[in-house]
Structures are given as structure tokens and as C-alpha cells.
Amino acid sequence: MPFAIAGSLVNSAPIIREYQISETCYMGQLVMGPRVGGLGGNIQIADAATEASENDQPIMGIVLGVVDESRSYSSTYYGDGSTYTTTQATIAATGTPRVQVALTIPWVTLIKGPxxxxxxxxxxxxxxxxxxxxxxxxxxxxxxxxxxxxxxxxxxxxxxxxxxxxxxxxxxxxxxxxxxxxxxxxxxxxxxxxxxxxxxxxxxxxxxxxxxxxxxxxxxxxxxxxxxxxxxxxxxxxxxxxxxxxxxxxxxxxxxx
Known part of the structure; x- marks a missing residue:
């Protein structure tokens, strides 16, 4: 399976937040704050692949689940995903694209990854x-x-x-x-x-x-x-x-x- 929370070094419960997405996100992905302008979401995939400013952006957490009704399973990503869209009719039908994210706290959150x-x-x-x-x-x-x-x-x-x-x-x-x-x-x-x-x-x-x-x-x-x-x-x-x-x-x- 992709990345997952494996516990805490201080025995604390995961801190979970909901965020609107700036691109399609799947369960088990690491995500960071948005650095591609004009997309309107709170998070994007932590790939640090394009803009130079991405290199300084923190890993915020791991996607745990999909909140809106756009969810669909991907055999490539091995998890359900929330599909990014700016189409009003789609948002009205399935909800604003957003996911649950477990925040990754430095020196605290244990992360298991393949x-x-x-x-x-x-x-x-x-x-x-x-x-x-x-x-x-x-x-x-x-x-x-x-x-x-x-x-x-x-x-x-x-x-x-x-x-x-x-x-x-x-x-x-x-x-x-x-x-x-x-x-x-x-x-x-x-x-x-x-x-x-x-x-x-x-x-x-x-x-x-x-x-x-x-x-x-x-x-x-x-x-x-x-x-x-x-x-x-x-x-x-x-x-x-x-x-x-x-x-x-x-x-x-x-x-x-």
C-alpha cells in the first residue's frame, strides 16, 4: 500500500484536516501547500517537480480519505482519489473536491512507505x-x-x-x-x-x-x-x-x- 501513518513517537492521535485540492489527489499520497498559481485549492501533490519555489515547501501530510462524491479507485495509485474540477455542474453534483489529510509532524509522526x-x-x-x-x-x-x-x-x-x-x-x-x-x-x-x-x-x-x-x-x-x-x-x-x-x-x- 502507499504511504500510511504508522503511529506517533509521543503516542498522540493523528491530526486530521480537510482541504480543497489543487489537483487530483489519491489516498496514500504525500501532499504539500499549493504552489501552482490560479488553481484555487489548499494542497497539491508533494512532487516538487516544476516551480523553483516548490523546493522550499513543506510536506503537510498524507491523504487519508476522499470527502466529496467524485471518488474513484485508481489501480495506478492503489487508492481512491478526489478528482480536481472547476466545472460548476460537476461540483454541484458531487461536491467541492476535497480530501482528509493526516498532518505529518516532524520528529513525531511515524510514516510507513513502500x-x-x-x-x-x-x-x-x-x-x-x-x-x-x-x-x-x-x-x-x-x-x-x-x-x-x-x-x-x-x-x-x-x-x-x-x-x-x-x-x-x-x-x-x-x-x-x-x-x-x-x-x-x-x-x-x-x-x-x-x-x-x-x-x-x-x-x-x-x-x-x-x-x-x-x-x-x-x-x-x-x-x-x-x-x-x-x-x-x-x-x-x-x-x-x-x-x-x-x-x-x-x-x-x-x-x-
Missing amino acids: IYNAAYGTALTEQVVTTANSGGVTITAANNAITDIADDFAVAYCRKGANRGHYRVVTTSTSTTVNTVTVPFPYGIAAGDVFVIASCVPGIGGLDIPATANCIDGNNDMNAYYDVYYHDINLEESGKEYAVFTLLPQGTGLQAS
């Missing part, structure tokens, strides 16, 4: 090792499809092999076949071992999302991101990878590496 490869539903590419490395620091895989991830903002997780269950921060991923860690895995890496790499790290890291704003982009170069604190990262099962995080105060605005 980790995918650039697009919702596309699993991260498994790295099947082709060249052994006795020192446990080099992951060489012919099927490497990993973006060059900057600033030590990625982790490698071993799914198969002597190092199964261990995570390490990736410090170099500049070639098409090799990812390197500085802190070695406890055992040598053998041909046939399986790893997966995602652009999120335990503790303070970066959050990148695709234009759909309903998942974590786990294969991103992290040249722009939201500052977050990752409480849990789970890369155990293909297609079911996820992370739990809180926004940092400065993380409510997009950062550049």
Missing part, C-alpha cells in the same frame, strides 16, 4: 554476485541497475549468502557493475550471493519520492531529497520492501546534495 524502483509497484533489482570478494567490501553484479547514489545515502542488504540479514552503507556506486562498502560485511562475498540496494539508510538520511508521491524511490541519485530519520528499513522480501521514518524539521522542505 520502497520501489522509481515507480510504484516496481521492485528493486536484486544484485546477484558474479565475482567473489573475500574482504566483504565489493558487490559485483552483472545485473546492476543501481543509480550512482551520493553522500552515503544507500544501504546494501544481503538476502542470500553467509552475510544474510546484514546491512552496510554503500560508499561508492559509480560503475555499472560494482557497489562498494567501507565497513566490511562479516564474511566474504561469494559468487551467487544475492544483495539488494536502496537509497535510504538507518538514522538520518534522505527521502526521494516519484511524481506520484505514494512511495519511496529506492533507486535515486539523491541529488535532491527531504531530510528524514529512518527508524526501520526492511529489504528482506522482493516487492515488499518498506521503511518507517519521521520527517526532520528541515526535512519538510526539499534539500540538495
Whole structure:
């Protein structure tokens, strides 16, 4: 499922508000204040894709539900959506397009999100090792499809092999076949071992999302991101990878590496 509230670090109930939309919004999307002029709503999708001023806009929250009667399920977004319209007859028939939003409070609201490869539903590419490395620091895989991830903002997780269950921060991923860690895995890496790499790290890291704003982009170069604190990262099962995080105060605005 897309983004969801996973609890609170201070055991507080979610703060839920209703907002008129500036574009069609779906349940599970991250949303921010409007920065496309002339649309007349209170929120838009947190994609930070066009105007430069979007880079400074906070993530306000997560869409929880649709208030008006325009709701329709989308198999692309995996949730009900409220359809943005300026047609008077449509508004009279189905109501003003608006949604319920759970506000995301920095350092407080726990957010759970699926980790995918650039697009919702596309699993991260498994790295099947082709060249052994006795020192446990080099992951060489012919099927490497990993973006060059900057600033030590990625982790490698071993799914198969002597190092199964261990995570390490990736410090170099500049070639098409090799990812390197500085802190070695406890055992040598053998041909046939399986790893997966995602652009999120335990503790303070970066959050990148695709234009759909309903998942974590786990294969991103992290040249722009939201500052977050990752409480849990789970890369155990293909297609079911996820992370739990809180926004940092400065993380409510997009950062550049």
C-alpha cells in the first residue's frame, strides 16, 4: 500500500484536516501547500517537480480519505482519489473536491512507505554476485541497475549468502557493475550471493519520492531529497520492501546534495 501513518513517537492521535485540492489527489499520497498559481485549492501533490519555489515547501501530510462524491479507485495509485474540477455542474453534483489529510509532524509522526524502483509497484533489482570478494567490501553484479547514489545515502542488504540479514552503507556506486562498502560485511562475498540496494539508510538520511508521491524511490541519485530519520528499513522480501521514518524539521522542505 502507499504511504500510511504508522503511529506517533509521543503516542498522540493523528491530526486530521480537510482541504480543497489543487489537483487530483489519491489516498496514500504525500501532499504539500499549493504552489501552482490560479488553481484555487489548499494542497497539491508533494512532487516538487516544476516551480523553483516548490523546493522550499513543506510536506503537510498524507491523504487519508476522499470527502466529496467524485471518488474513484485508481489501480495506478492503489487508492481512491478526489478528482480536481472547476466545472460548476460537476461540483454541484458531487461536491467541492476535497480530501482528509493526516498532518505529518516532524520528529513525531511515524510514516510507513513502500520502497520501489522509481515507480510504484516496481521492485528493486536484486544484485546477484558474479565475482567473489573475500574482504566483504565489493558487490559485483552483472545485473546492476543501481543509480550512482551520493553522500552515503544507500544501504546494501544481503538476502542470500553467509552475510544474510546484514546491512552496510554503500560508499561508492559509480560503475555499472560494482557497489562498494567501507565497513566490511562479516564474511566474504561469494559468487551467487544475492544483495539488494536502496537509497535510504538507518538514522538520518534522505527521502526521494516519484511524481506520484505514494512511495519511496529506492533507486535515486539523491541529488535532491527531504531530510528524514529512518527508524526501520526492511529489504528482506522482493516487492515488499518498506521503511518507517519521521520527517526532520528541515526535512519538510526539499534539500540538495
